[in-house]
Structure formats: C-alpha cells, structure tokens
Amino acid sequence: xxxxxVLVYYVVLGSYLNTFAQKAEEYIEIAKKRRNIGDxxxxxxxxxxxxxxxxxxxxxxGIRANTKMMLQDYKGAIEDYNKALELDKNYAKxxxxxxxxxxxxxxxxxxxxDYNKALELxPNDAAVYSWRxxxxxxxxxxxxxxxDYNKAIELEPFDSKLYADRAMVKAALNxxxxxxxxxxxxxxxxxxxxxxxxxxASLKIENNDLKGALEDYDQAILNAPKQTRYxxxxxxxxxxxxxxxxxxxxxxxxxxxxxxxxxxYYNRGLALMTEQSYNAAIVDFExxxxxxPKYTDAYIHLGVCLxxxxxxxxxVQNFDKAIQLDDKNAKAYFGRGIAKASLKNxxxxxxxxxxxxxxxxxxxxxxxxxxxx
Numbered sequence: 001x002x003x004x005x006v007l008v009y010y011v012v013l014g015s016y017l018n019t020f021a022q023k024a025e026e027y028i029e030i031a032k033k034r035r036n037i038g039d040x041x042x043x044x045x046x047x048x049x050x051x052x053x054x055x056x057x058x059x060x061x062g063i064r065a066n067t068k069m070m071l072q073d074y075k076g077a078i079e080d081y082n083k084a085l086e087l088d089k090n091y092a093k094x095x096x097x098x099x100x101x102x103x104x105x106x107x108x109x110x111x112x113x114d115y116n117k118a119l120e121l122x123p124n125d126a127a128v129y130s131w132r133x134x135x136x137x138x139x140x141x142x143x144x145x146x147x148d149y150n151k152a153i154e155l156e157p158f159d160s161k162l163y164a165d166r167a168m169v170k171a172a173l174n175x176x177x178x179x180x181x182x183x184x185x186x187x188x189x190x191x192x193x194x195x196x197x198x199x200x201a202s203l204k205i206e207n208n209d210l211k212g213a214l215e216d217y218d219q220a221i222l223n224a225p226k227q228t229r230y231x232x233x234x235x236x237x238x239x240x241x242x243x244x245x246x247x248x249x250x251x252x253x254x255x256x257x258x259x260x261x262x263x264x265y266y267n268r269g270l271a272l273m274t275e276q277s278y279n280a281a282i283v284d285f286e287x288x289x290x291x292x293p294k295y296t297d298a299y300i301h302l303g304v305c306l307x308x309x310x311x312x313x314x315x316v317q318n319f320d321k322a323i324q325l326d327d328k329n330a331k332a333y334f335g336r337g338i339a340k341a342s343l344k345n346x347x348x349x350x351x352x353x354x355x356x357x358x359x360x361x362x363x364x365x366x367x368x369x370x371x372x373x
Contacts, residue, residue: 024053028060035067043067058088065097074101092121096128103135111135126155130162137169145169160190164199171203179203194224198233210237228254232263239271247271262291266298269305278305296325300332307339315339330361337364341371 031046047064054060065080081098084091099114115132122128133148149166156162167182183200190196201216217234224230235250251268258264269284285302288295303318319336322329337352350372356364 024050024057024060027053028063031063031067035070040067040071056087058084058091058094061087062091062094062097065094065101069097069101069104072104074104077101078105090121092118092125092128095121096125096131099135100131103138108135108139124155126152126159126162129155130165133169134165137165137172140172142169142172146173158189160186160193160196163189164196167203168199171206176203176207192223194220194227194230197223198230201233201237205237210241213237214241226257228258228261228264231257232267235267235271239274244271244275260291262288262295265291266295269298269301273301273305276308278308281305282309294325296322296329296332299325300329300335303332303335303339307335307342310342312339312342316343328359330356330359330364333359334361334364334367337371338367341367346371346373 027046027050031043031050034040034042034046044064044067047060047067050057050060051064061080061084065077065084068074068077068080078098078101081094081101084094085098088094095114095118099111099118102108102111102114112132112135115128115135118128119125119132129148129152133145133152136142136145136148146166146169149162149169153159153162153166163182163186167179167186170176170179170182180200180203183196183203186193186196187200197216197220201213201220204210204213204216214234214237217230217237221227221230221234231250231254235247235254238244238247238250248268248271251264251271254261255264255268265284266288269281269288272278272281272284282302282305285298285305288298289302292298299318299322303315303322306312306315306318316336316339319332319339322332323336326332333352334356337349337356340346340349340352343349350368353364353368353371357368
C-alpha cells in the first residue's frame, strides 16, 4: 500500500510539473503571436508570466530582450540579455542581440566584443557577420566591413539586403563599379524593394547619370507610392535637369501624401523661386516657418523672395531671424546686406556684406565693391 501511495505521489507531481512547464511554453507562444501583430506590451506581459513560472529559462529572457529592442528600450534589453547569458553562457543569439543594443547606446567597443563572441559560438551565422559589418561601416572601418559582408554573402548568397549593404561599403571605398554591381544583384534578387532603387539612384547621381537616377526613382515610387521622400528627391533631380514643371508636380504630390511634412512646402518654394514665382514661393516658405519656426534656410529664402518683390523691410526682418538662429550663416548676412542696400542704408549694408565675405561667401565681393564706397 505504501509503495502504491509513493507511486501515485510521483505521478501526480510529474503531471503537475509538466503542466507548470507547459504553461510557461504557452505564455511564450502567446507572446510570439502578440509580437507578430505588433502588440509588444501584450507580448511583454506574457513573457513576464513565463519568467515567473520558469525564472531560469534563458530563452524567456532572450525573447523578452528582443521585444524590448523593438520598443527601443535598449537598457532594459541589455538587462535581459545579461540575465539570459548568466543562465546560458553559450547563447550566441543573446550576444548578437546585446551587441545591437550596445550599438544603439553608442557602446561601440562593447558591441564589437559581443559580435566577436557570438561568431565564436556560431561561426556560420550570416546575420551576425552583417551586423558586425554594419558596425564597422558606421565607424568608417570599411575594409573590416567589406570582409564581414563578403562572409555573410558567402553564407547567404540569395539575401538581397546583404548585397545592398555591401554596395554602400564599396561606395564608401570609392569602388563605384563594384557598388553598382551589388545594387544590380540586390534588385535582381528582390525587384520589389523600393529602397534599393533609391540607393542605386544616389550612386547614379554621383556618376552624373541623372536620367538613370530618374528611372530608378520611377521604379522606387512604383513600389512605394506613399513614400514622400522619394517624390522630394526625384523632384530635386528634375530641378537639376531644369524641368521645373515635373519638380513642382513631385513636391505637390509629397504635400498631398503628407501635408504635415515641412519638406514638401520648403522644396516647392525653392522650385517656385527658380521660375520667379515669388508670391507663390512666399506662401510655401511662410507655411514652412509656421510648421518649423527654427528653419533658418526658410527665413533666408523668404527674405530673398520678399526682396525680389521690393518688400525690403520685411526681407530684413526675415534675415534678422535667420541670423538670430545661426549667427555664422553667411547667406543670411549677404541677403540682409543686399536688402539694406536697396533701402539706401549703405553703412549697415556694407557691414553685412563684409561679414558675409568674412564667413566665406565670396559672391559678396562684387556687392562690396558696389556698396562700400
């Protein structure tokens, strides 16, 4: 009878412990599902329960750290990675995750040490090579970055992002041909990722291939039609090609998509200036300033437009504001000098023009010769 009771005890205890462990796994699975739908707080709540049930489960802390990373709680993530590694010193992904968190907190040396440890434990992890490569790239250690991306691509030859990232490294090393080949390969693997077209366009601009850059922006916008930055950047290429009509179309489209984004109004103001539509440009620059009262260049261009329609006093006020925001801005002094000269205040105009030249604005020299007599 006693033996039977002992057996029953252990069967019940084992069942209880299995249920205990199973509940922790259930919370982890629920947490993953919550994270997949963007419910990070719900994810953390379930992981906290899992940690209470299994406080010595390194995986729980690792997953919770990853979730905190998504919430940009880097300090909290590092604390959880530390706990995970305390429980499992061979947890390679925890070293990799902690490295990324340290990078975000600008602990570059600590990040490099963790990436090295992660690769010591998992020497065939392409992701860690790419992360370490990115760290080296950010610190301008381009040859080290290139070596890591080469290794990552050797391990994962069909990952388009690796080619795109290596292209940026090659561009930094002035290997434009190699960079172009990598962008081409990235796009061949994934022709629907808009950013690769945009980045290749930037390289084409450096090569003075503006028409080729336009073609890439066309494709980028086709793939990401709500990305306002692409319209603004394409608009600026149109301006370089003196195609103001299409530039204005792109800047207006950017405003239509994101009416609270100051960049659309500011750039459209610049385009309107090029065709001497000063009154319309003034409206856009005033809108820019109402949205961002510390936008120095907007005050300068507003001042230029006001001077162009003979509102020199108002122009001086805007140049004053620009100088208050940035007292080393040569263009602001030059613009104010020209406006004051138009108001026949040659003494102050001469002082401003000389200040502009002193700050490196050599175009002020001709004005100085005319005003400072």
